[in-house]
Amino acid sequence: MATIKPGESYGFFTDTSVCIGCKACEAACKEWNQLQGDEPAFLADSYDNTGQLDAQNWRHVKFYDKVPDRSASSGNGTAWLMMSDVCKHCKHASCMEVCPTGAIIRTEFDTVFIQQDVCNGCRNCVAACPYSVIGMNQATGTAHKCTMCYDRLQGGMQPACAKACPTQSIQFGPLAELQQAADTRLAALHSQGVTQAQLYGRDDAVYGGLNAFFLLMDKPEAYGLPDASNAVLPSRNNLGGYLAAFATAVVGAIAGVVAFRRRVTG
Amino acid sequence: MLLAAAEHFVRAPQWTWFILGYFFFAGLSGGGYAVATLLRLAGDPRDEPAARIGFYLSFFALLLCPVLLTVDLGAGWTRFWHMLVNVTPGDQSLSFKYWSPMSVGAWVLFVFGVFAFVSALESFILDRRRDAIARPIGGPVGLLFNIVGTILALFLASYTGVLLSVSNQPVWSDTWTLGGLFLASGLGGAAALIAWLTRYRAEAAFSVDRLHLAGGYFSILELVLFVAFFVTVAAAGSVGRTIPLLPLWALALVGMASALVGARRRGTVQAANGAAVVARAGANTVIIALLVLIGVLALRAAVIFSAQ
Numbered sequence: 001m002a003t004i005k006p007g008e009s010y011g012f013f014t015d016t017s018v019c020i021g022c023k024a025c026e027a028a029c030k031e032w033n034q035l036q037g038d039e040p041a042f043l044a045d046s047y048d049n050t051g052q053l054d055a056q057n058w059r060h061v062k063f064y065d066k067v068p069d070r071s072a073s074s075g076n077g078t079a080w081l082m083m084s085d086v087c088k089h090c091k092h093a094s095c096m097e098v099c100p101t102g103a104i105i106r107t108e109f110d111t112v113f114i115q116q117d118v119c120n121g122c123r124n125c126v127a128a129c130p131y132s133v134i135g136m137n138q139a140t141g142t143a144h145k146c147t148m149c150y151d152r153l154q155g156g157m158q159p160a161c162a163k164a165c166p167t168q169s170i171q172f173g174p175l176a177e178l179q180q181a182a183d184t185r186l187a188a189l190h191s192q193g194v195t196q197a198q199l200y201g202r203d204d205a206v207y208g209g210l211n212a213f214f215l216l217m218d219k220p221e222a223y224g225l226p227d228a229s230n231a232v233l234p235s236r237n238n239l240g241g242y243l244a245a246f247a248t249a250v251v252g253a254i255a256g257v258v259a260f261r262r263r264v265t266g
Numbered sequence: 267m268l269l270a271a272a273e274h275f276v277r278a279p280q281w282t283w284f285i286l287g288y289f290f291f292a293g294l295s296g297g298g299y300a301v302a303t304l305l306r307l308a309g310d311p312r313d314e315p316a317a318r319i320g321f322y323l324s325f326f327a328l329l330l331c332p333v334l335l336t337v338d339l340g341a342g343w344t345r346f347w348h349m350l351v352n353v354t355p356g357d358q359s360l361s362f363k364y365w366s367p368m369s370v371g372a373w374v375l376f377v378f379g380v381f382a383f384v385s386a387l388e389s390f391i392l393d394r395r396r397d398a399i400a401r402p403i404g405g406p407v408g409l410l411f412n413i414v415g416t417i418l419a420l421f422l423a424s425y426t427g428v429l430l431s432v433s434n435q436p437v438w439s440d441t442w443t444l445g446g447l448f449l450a451s452g453l454g455g456a457a458a459l460i461a462w463l464t465r466y467r468a469e470a471a472f473s474v475d476r477l478h479l480a481g482g483y484f485s486i487l488e489l490v491l492f493v494a495f496f497v498t499v500a501a502a503g504s505v506g507r508t509i510p511l512l513p514l515w516a517l518a519l520v521g522m523a524s525a526l527v528g529a530r531r532r533g534t535v536q537a538a539n540g541a542a543v544v545a546r547a548g549a550n551t552v553i554i555a556l557l558v559l560i561g562v563l564a565l566r567a568a569v570i571f572s573a574q
Contacts, residue, residue, distance in 0.1 A: 052277070094434055100369035101345075102352035102361050120348040121340020124368050127279035127433040127573075136280055141340030221273065230273045234432045235365050240442030241428035248446030248487060249420040252453050255483035256304035260313060260476050 002174075004156050006108035010148070011211035012162065012170055013178040014084055015185060016223075017197060019169040021061050021082040026050060028164035029059040032149060053085060054135030055144035059161050060085045064222060083214065083223050084161070084170055087112065087133045087146035088201060091208030095125035095134060095143075098234050103143075110175070111148040111211060119143050128234045130207075130226050148212075175211060182215060189215075206231040274436040274504075278574045284338035289426045289566045291327045291334065292375075293452025294459060296423025298324035299382060301456045301480065303416040305473060307409070316473035318389035319463045323456065324419065325386035331375060350376065367429040374421050381415035424449035427569075435573040440502030444569065447491040451518075454484035454525050455562035461528075462555035465547045474547045475531060481558065482529020485522040492522070492565075507572045514568035521561015528554040 004010065030037055035056050043049050046063035053060045064081040089112045096104040096112060103118035104125060114125075114134075119142040126134050126143060137144045149159035157163075162172035171178060182199055189197040200220050201210030205228040220227045302320025305313040336343045349372035352361040363369040388402050401408050427444030438444065461477040464470035499505050508515065531550065 054277075098366050098368065098432065100361065100363065100366050100372060101348040102354055102357070102363075103348070105354065115354060118348060118353050119341065120345035121342075122338075122349075122368065123280055123340065124366075124433075126277060127281070127435050127438075128276075130274075130276050130434045132275055132277035135277070136340055141342060143340075224275045226273055226275055232434070234434055234439065237431040237433075237439055237442065238365060238367070238428070241367075241431040241445045244442050244491070245420075245424035245428060245445030245449055248449045248491065249424065251487055252420075252450060252484060253300070253304065255487065256301065256453075256480050257308040259480035259483055260305055260309035 004109070004153055004158070009110035009175040009211065010153065010173065011089060011111075011175045011178055011213065012086060012148070012159070012172055013182050013213060013215070014086070015169050015171070015182075015215045016081065016083040017185075017189065017194070017215060017217055018167045019061070019082040019084055020167055021047060021063060021080070022166060023050075023061050024164040024166060025059045025084045025161035025170055026057065026061060028160040029146075030056075032152070032160035033058060033147070053087075053131075053133050053145070055137040056135070058086065058144075058146040062223065064218075066218075081217055081222065083216070084165075085131075085223075086161070086212050087148075088131055088207070088213070089146075089148060089211035090206075091204070091211070092233060093207070094128040094130055094234050098124045098128040100124060107150060107153075109148070109150070109153050111150065111153075113147055113150055114143055114145060116140065116142050116144075130231065132224075178213075182213065185215060200225060207233070274434065274439075276434045276436075279433070279435060281570060281574070282338055284334045286563070286567055286570055288331055288334040288338070289448065289570070290563050291330045292426055293423045293448055293562060293566070294456050295324045295327035295331065295382065296378075296419040296421070296449075297452035297454070297456030298327060298460065299378075299385065299419035300416050300423070300453060301460060301477070302385070303412045303419075304480075305476075306412065309473070309476065312469075312472040313476065315467055315470035316460055316464055316477065318393060319467060319470060320456065320460050321382070321385040321389045323459060323463065325382040328375075328379060328382045332379075335375075367425050367432050371422070371425045371429060374418055374425065378415070378418040378422050381411070381418060385412070385415060420449060423452035426566075430569065430573075436502075436504045437499055437507050437569070437572045440504045441495050441498040443491050443495040443498060447488065447495055447569075448566070450484050450488035450491055451562050451565050454481050454488055454522070455559055457481040457484060458525060458528070458555040458558035461547055461551050465551070471547065474551060478525075478528040478531050478551070478554070481525040481554075485525035485529075485558075489522050492518070508568070511568045511572055514564045514571075517564035518561045518568060521558045521564065524554045524557035524561070528558075 037056050043051055046065050048063045050057050050060050062083045062085050093112050101118055101120055103115045105113055107113045121141040134143050134145045158172045162170045182202055198216055200216050201213030298320045302317045305317035336346045352359050391402055403411055424445040427448035430438040431444050433439050457477045457480045461474050464474050
């Protein structure tokens with residue numbers, strides 16, 4: 001890969017069609033970022049005991065069991081969908097929009113980063129992130145998520161997860177190059193008859209475009225991702241919320257005046 | 267036309283009980299200041315003692331707000347000021363984001379504190395010098411001060427609901443009603459609490475009926491928004507999340523109904539030193555106030571925990 005330069009947009013292209021669910025990305029992420037991980041738990045949910053992205057899990061390999069209840073004919077099963085999930089580093093990031101402290105910024109690599117020395121742990125970003133990415137670190141009391149290995153990028157190295165991925169399901173690079181690679185891969189799959197393959201976050205339909213975008217083998221909802229119609233920013237409710245409050249204030253004030261101006265004799 | 271059902275994949279917000287306490291006291295503080303100003307500006311001169319109770323209520327309820335907010339912060343009290351000042355290295359500046367209700371709310375809490383303190387202090391001075399007729403801050407300046415304070419108070423009592431809506435949480439972000447609902451509830455709670463507190467101030471008894479009547483009007487407003495809340499949430503397909511909290515919704519409704527019952531109350535007149543005076547608020551007022559306040563708390567708890 002070419003030199004990593006500040007001022008250029010970088011991202012991940014995660015091709016779920018070649019993910020084998022090995023979790024090397026999860027392990028590499030934890031190792032580089034010194035994440036202890038959550039208490040081990042048996043979730044009894046497929047091969048997944050990580051469960052979710054949170055303060056200790058910045059990469060999470062999702063397993064979607066599509067094995068039919070009834071036996072399928074040979075070669076006709078879709079069986080498993082696997083996807084290495086991560087912060088999407090949205091162009092229009094909900095977390096960044098609501099953060100009251102300015103702790104969440106865009107870096108010189110066009111990624112979304114939480115400054116740990118500025119965050120005060122208000123949790124507003126947790127309530128806003130539509131991908132359930134951000135979690136609270138109980139030790140520091142601050143919000144944590146994938147940094148796209150900001151420290152490695154500053155040192156000219158690609159993120160640990162992409163480096164460790166054995167099947168190149170996770171590709172890292174300049175966004176424009178990744179988008180081109182994704183288009184080529186999608187065309188190849190479609191030409192092979194895999195018509196359900198689709199790109200998610202490649203264009204600006206979802207949060208203005210995602211720096212970490214995906215090639216999916218099913219609808220976004222199947223992977224727990226909001227589709228374009230549900231990918232909405234928190235600020236959409238500012239106008240309606242404030243208008244309702246304003247109207248209530250006006251009516252409430254009038255009600256108070258009527259009640260308190262009632263003529264009293266004596 | 268019904269809206270398409272919204273799909274949410276967001277994590278539960280992990281908010282704590284401290285936030286519930288903050289929403290409760292912010293509603294009472296903002297509501298208390300607004301009711302006090304309305305009593306002073308629109309009411310009878312005999313409403314002034316009750317108005318001062320409202321200003322005291324507003325100030326003391328407000329004192330608890332930053333404490334609750336700070337305790338709730340994950341990073342502790344040392345970083346509360348990050349709400350107001352951006353400490354990003356190389357980019358230090360005041361932090362104000364008009365599109366983030368939490369940012370605007372932090373500033374309003376800070377500025378409103380000045381108004382609540384000055385109005386409470388003025389009430390204290392007036393109470394200490396019973397012979398003084400003129401307000402320390404009188405005339406157009408005093409009028410303007412109370413009006414600006416009331417605008418901030420109304421914002422404080424309502425923005426907590428808008429803050430919830432400006433998220434991607436189910437229920438919260440599926441409705442536009444929360445700001446108005448919390449404001450109507452805060453006004454009603456404050457009116458009920460002031461009516462209760464008049465028991466401890468004989469000259470404020472004159473305002474009890476009027477406070478109950480105002481409380482009744484506020485509860486009608488709240489009821490309308492309560493219905494609108496469920497209609498909007500049902501249209502978004504999230505109403506199922508509210509069902510486990512049915513007891514809390516019921517308590518909120520009991521609070522509203524109590525205020526309506528109180529609005530029908532008529533005070534009694536009793537003889538005192540050869541003159542007829544309005545009797546102090548009785549046990550009914552206390553019971554109504556308690557039920558209304560429980561309803562105010564239950565409403566906020568039901569809304570907050572429906573997304574948890």
